[in-house]
Amino acid sequence: MRCSYRKKIIYGVITILIFIIFSHPGLYGRSSYEFIEKHNILKYLHEEVNVNLTSNAFTNCDYHDIINDETTLSPNLIEGDLVEGHGIRDGGEYIPQDCRPKFSTAIIVPYRAEQLRGFLVYMHTFFRRQRIHYRIFIIEQVDSRPFNRAKLLNIGAAAAINAGFPCIVLHDVDLLPLRPSNLYACTKQPRHMSSSINKFRFVLPYLTLFGGVISIRTSQYKMVNGMSNEYFGWGAEDDDLYSRLRACNFKICRFGPEISQYHMFSHKLQRKGKLRSDLLSFARKRMAADGLSSLHYLEVATVLHPLFTHIMVDL
């Protein structure tokens, strides 16, 4: 009897230990996190338009109904076509005609050999519901080195800054926003827009995640000297940007999980970058010397396609 009593004690202790070990918060993704409530979103948005924007509309655009829009778009829209008379100018720029927009956003998309047509059709259909002034920049890496997402974003950001955009959205080409209420405009703080992706079970893997789709004001982006140019291959360039923002005392914000829903297309996963952990550990020290200020590349061509501005570069 004493033996079985001891056995029960041992089993009980093992069970409790297992519960304790596997309750560590660092082991989990987060289904809930701190975010800006829907009724506060408009207060937190930073209203600024492109210096070159000319609009003949008489009234300002109202965004209340857009923020409160409960609809979800289907990713199957990528197989469709744009509406007739879409009014998109060469270079992928669109200005709403029925009202004067309050937000001007440059969407910067690093790209190499992915499905582009579907992304563009979807995004232009998506943006029609948002009444913002926007322009889509596709930055294509044409050399054969590993994909350097951060440097491509720096190049795109520099182009957007030259074009006078006050707000940039750094956007992965395999992510589609599902909710039109997810306004592509900058908030006062940099915002992590893609916090609820289908691939990650609509869960935020960790609170300091800053990859996928982010929005940041160009003034803030210049203040942190953009992103690091050294991350060739997959991984850690978004964590590097996050540590730069923290070094300059910027906090990031998010909208709620329902608004921030994204659909990620499965695609061939890239090779992980070899030096990413070493680079990340010295992110803050390299901030001033490595970024927008040290951007060196060969611009192969810049073409104004009907739906996008295509910048081809050799890194």
Next chain:
Amino acid sequence: MVSSALTIQDILPFRANNKKVDMDAFLPFIVLPFLLLIATISRTITIIIMVVIGMGVLYVYTRPRQKNRSPFFFSWTMSSAVTMFLVFEIIILGLLEVTQLENFIFLLLLACTCYFFYKMKAIADFELATGSSKGKEYSPVLTSDSYYCQVCQIEVNERFFHSIWWDCCVLRPNYVYFLAGQICAFATLLFGTNLGLTTVCQPFIFYGLILLPEDCNDAYYEFDLSLGFVTCVYGVGYLFVIALVLIRQLLIYLPKYSEPQWRKLVNVLNV
């Protein structure tokens, strides 16, 4: 001719008899992880390995029952549980896509499963050791209710069946625990494989908070993803087997178990 299971004893006849038991008990802890690792190579090999395991299980069921209890099958159950648990907690959780609440629910279901099966085995061992049913008088004379369990080599009252995978007899006193354990195991596996597959594969929202896996093409790209996927596929196979066990219990044994109660009820109603 009764065919016996191929053990190390058969291959190496010079080994002492007591070693046979130890090897049979440890073999599944080596064989199962090895099979799962092989299965991570490609989809074709996964299918082959799962079919081989399925055919192995069918072979076990078609063999005439051994006289001696073999620890191999119980060890296979244990090694399956331990392997699936470790893969889930280390690999699936490592991808940071499962929330704390979901893992807590999983651990709770697993704890209930372990508890019910532990009680089932404890009661079975108690019954076999003392030879008496709790709260009932044990009849030394073979009645119509008592059987001789060939595998345990003991006469047990109201024997239902012998479970080789749990290495014990399931009798009237522990039948409820057996059933509860199977139901909890079904729930644990269903929940665990859903979490695992929706983590490794591309999920979609089925209804409300329920996600289902949609596209598993990328599962074999990295080793940890493929190991998680293969273990979940094995778990789904286990789920299928448990479902069959539950259905069998429902169709065959529940009426048998509740027959005396039904008879009493019918008698009461007839009077």
